[in-house]
Amino acid sequence: MDTNALLRQLPKVDALLERDDIAALENTMPRALLVEAVREAIDATRADLLAGRGGDASVDAVAARAIEGAALKARRSLRRVINATGIVVHTNLGRSLLATEAIAAVDEVAAGYSTLEYDVDSGERGSRHTHVESLICRLTGAEAAMAVNNNAAAVVLAIAALSRGKQAIVSRGELVEIGGSFRVPDVMAESGAVMVDVGTTNKTHLRDYENAIRPETGLLLKVHTSNYRVVGFTEAVALAELVELGARHGVPVMEDQGSGVLVDLREFGLPHEPTVAEAVATGADVVTCSGDKLLGGPQAGIIAGRYHVIAALKKHPLARAFRLDKMTLAALEATLRLYLDPARAVAEIPTLAMLAATREQMAEKAAALAEALRSACGDAVAAELADDVSRAGGGALPMADIPTVVVAVTPRDVSVQVLEQRLRMGEPHVIARIADGRLMLDPRTLLDGEIEAVASALRRALEG
Template identity: 55%
Template sequence: MEKKIKPTEKLRMLPAVDEVLRIRQIAALLTENPRSIIVKAVREALDSCRKLILKGEDIGSTNEQVLDEVVKITLNNILKLARPKLRPVINATGVVLHTNLGRALLGENARRAVQMAATGYTNLEMDLVTGKRGSRYAAVENILTELTGAEAALVVNNNASAVLLALGTLAGGKEVIVSRGQLVEIGGSFRIPDVMVQSGAILVEVGSTNKTYPSDYQRAITGETGLLLQVHTSNYRIVGFTRETTIAELVQLGQEYDLPVMSDLGSGFLVDLSHYGLPKEPTVQEVVAGGADVVTFSGDKLLGGPQAGIIVGRKKYIDLMKKNPLTRAVRIDKFTVAALEATLREYLEPELALKRIPTLRMLTADPEELERRAGSLAEELTAAVKDLADIGLEKGFSRVGGGAMPTAELPTTLITILPKYISLDELMKRLREHNPAMIGRARDDKLLLDVRTVQAGEEEIIIEAICNCLEGGA
C-alpha cells in the first residue's frame, strides 16, 4: 500500500523561485519578457500550489512531479501577465457604437494619419508657411467651419469637456436656463446638472418633464441669466404627450434678450441618415443654420472619428473659450488631430463617407447583404463545429449604441449557436478569454452573432475561435 504523504511533507517539496527560473522553458522566456513578470508568475504559481496542497489536492507525489506542476502553472501565469490589458476584440453583438468596446472604429485614411503622427514628427503647432508657432487646432478648425457653416471651431478631449468649457466660459457664475426634460445622464452616472455645478454656472430648470414652452424660458430670464441651453436627449426618448422648445424659438428669445444660445447635440450628425431607415436627427449644419451660437457634439459617436468634443459656433464665443485656461487641460493630442482631420475630410464627399467611415457603413448596411453574409458564415460554422453545437439563423435587430438613437432598430440576420456539451456561460467565458477575444449576445441558451459589426476578414477568426472554445466539452 502506497504511503500517504502529509501536506507538510509536500510543502517541503515545493521548489525555490531560483530553481524554477533555471528550468529551460522558464529561462527561455526571460529573454522575451521582463524578469519582474517571470518572477511574479513563479511566486504566484508557488502560492497556488501551496494552497492546493493545504486543501488536500494532489499535485504529485515526488519532487519532480511537484516541480512539473509548478512549471505548468508558471507558464500559464506568464501568458496572462505578459498579455497586454488592452486587447483586440471581435464585436459580434450588433451594437455599432459599443461603449465598452471603444465605440467608433477609424476608417483607413484615419488609421494612416494616426500612424503618420505616431512614427514621425509633425507640424502640430508650427505654421510651415511662416516658420512660427501655430495652433494645434488649425488642422481641424477650417474643415469644421467648412462642413458645418459655423464661424469658428474648437476641439477638446470629449463632449463632456466641451460642455464644461462652454458653460464655464459663457456663463460661469451666471444662470443657465434648461428644460427639465433635458437634464440627461450620460455615461458613468455623469449628469448635466453635475457638469453645470463644476462649470460654476447656476442651473435653472423650467417646464415639465414632457412639456416645455418658450414662455417657460422667458419667465425665467433675469438680469442674472447668462445662457439659454438646449440639450438633445440622444440617449432616451419621451413619447406621447410632449412638447419641446425648438432651437429656432430659443434663438428668437436669445436675440430678444441679448443672450447666447447653446445646443448640446451629444452625438453629432454631419449627414442625414433618415433615408436609410434611421430616425430623423438634427444635423450639426441644421442647428448652426438655425442660429445657435454654440453647438457641442462628440467625435467618436455618430461622426465616426476619435474621441473628441467638438465645439462650433460664433467666433466671439469660440475665441473666449480658446483663452480659458481649462482649454489647455482638456486639449487634444496629435493622434486625435490626425484621426479627426482625416475623418472630417471624408465628409467633403458625403456619398464616399458612407462607405469609408466604418460607423456610417455599418449603420447603413443593406439587410439583404447582412443576410447573405450571415448565411455564408453559418454554413462554414456548421461544417467546422460538426456535432459540438447546433447552428441556425434568425431575424433580429442591431442597435446604434453609444447613447445614440435609443429607439432605432436596424434589421439584421443573426447566427444562433446552441452548444451541446458546455453551457452558454462557459462558451461565452472562453470566447472572452480567447485571443483575440470575441463578444456576442446571449438569449434562450444560445449565442447570437450579428455580422453587422463583424469586420471584413474576421470570419475565419470567428470560426477558429468558436471551434477552439467548443472543444474540450464533449
C-alpha cells in the first residue's frame, strides 16, 4: 500500500476518543492530556509514514500508541524507585527515608489544620520555632535552636546575622564544595560577609586565625569536611582552640557540621563524626547541620547555639524566607522525638537502621534475594553472593567502607548494560550498579517487601 493510502487510514481524534479503552482513561487523567496524547499518537504515526520509516496506521495500532503516551502523561514526575545501590543517603534518590512515625505526623498535619503558629493555651499567635526548639536543645545541650529549610540556608542565615559587612575567617582547607557546585566562598559572599581564608590546603595553624583577626572581624568559621578528607601531611585547628581564641578576642565561633549527627556512630563500627552536642559542649556559639542526611529526617537545616545568637537569627529578615513548612516541621519533630530513646532511634529511623546493619544481617538478606531471583528467572541469570562495601552517601563518611554482601547478577542472553537500563527504566524503577561486568544488588538499601519486587522486575527486564 502506498504512503498516501496509509495516511488516509489514520483515524480521527474523535474516533479514537470514543473507543472504550481510551475513553476509560478519562477516569484517571484530565481529558485535555488524553486528547493531547491521542493527537500526538496520530501525528507521530503520520511523521513515520512521511519519513519512510514505516508504521502501522490502523486504528488499533494508533490507539495503542495513544494509550502508551497517555500513561506517560498521567505519570507523576516524582515517583518511587527501589534503591539497590547500597548507598544509604543517596542524594539523587531522595536522601534519607522517613521513619513511620514521621510519615504519620506529616499525614496528620497535611490532611487538616494544625498548631503551626497557634498557641492553644493562650489562644493567640504562636511561633513555628517552638515545635522543634526544645527537642533540639534537649538532644544537643544548646541554649536555643531553630530549623530552616536546609543546611545551606542555615549557614547563609547564621553568617548573615553574625558577620554581614564584617570579616569571616575560615581555613583554606575547609572551603568545601557541596552537591550542585555550591561552594562555601559563594555562600559566604551571598551572606554579605568578607571572607578571609587562612592557612593552606593541607595545613592551618591557630596562629593563622589569630594573625588575621582585625577590629572588623565578625566571625571565626569552622567547616567540617564531611564529604571528603585530606590525609597525609595535614593539620587543622580543633574547635576547642578556636573557641578559646574567639573568647579572647570577643569574636563568635561557628561550626558548620554538614551532614550532622546526633549519636556516636562508633557504636555501629563506623568512623567518628563530630556530633552537634559535642560542638555545643566545646563552646561553639552556633552549630549548623542537615536534617536529612545522617540524622535521618526530612530536608532541613538545624541551628543550635547560644540564646542571644539564635534570637538574632530568628529576627533576621532571611529567617522568614528560609522557614520550614508544616509538613517538614511535623516530620522533623517526630524524628527528633525518636532520638529521645537512642535504641528506638536506631531501630526505627531507616537511615540509622541501614547504617547499623551488620555484614551477617546483609548476608542473610542477600541469600534471600538471590533465592528469589533464581526462582523468578530460572537459568536466565546467574545470581551469586559476593562480599562488597556499602556507602553512607549524602556527602558523609567518605572514608567508611561498610561491609556488606551483595547479589552479583550475570545475565545469560543480554548484556549487563542492557539489563541495568531495563531495570532502571521499568516500573518500578530499580536502581543498581555495575561492577566487574556484573550487576550488583546490595540488600542494605532494600526495604521490607522489595526483594520480591526486585525479582519480578528482573524477570520482566530479561523478557525485554
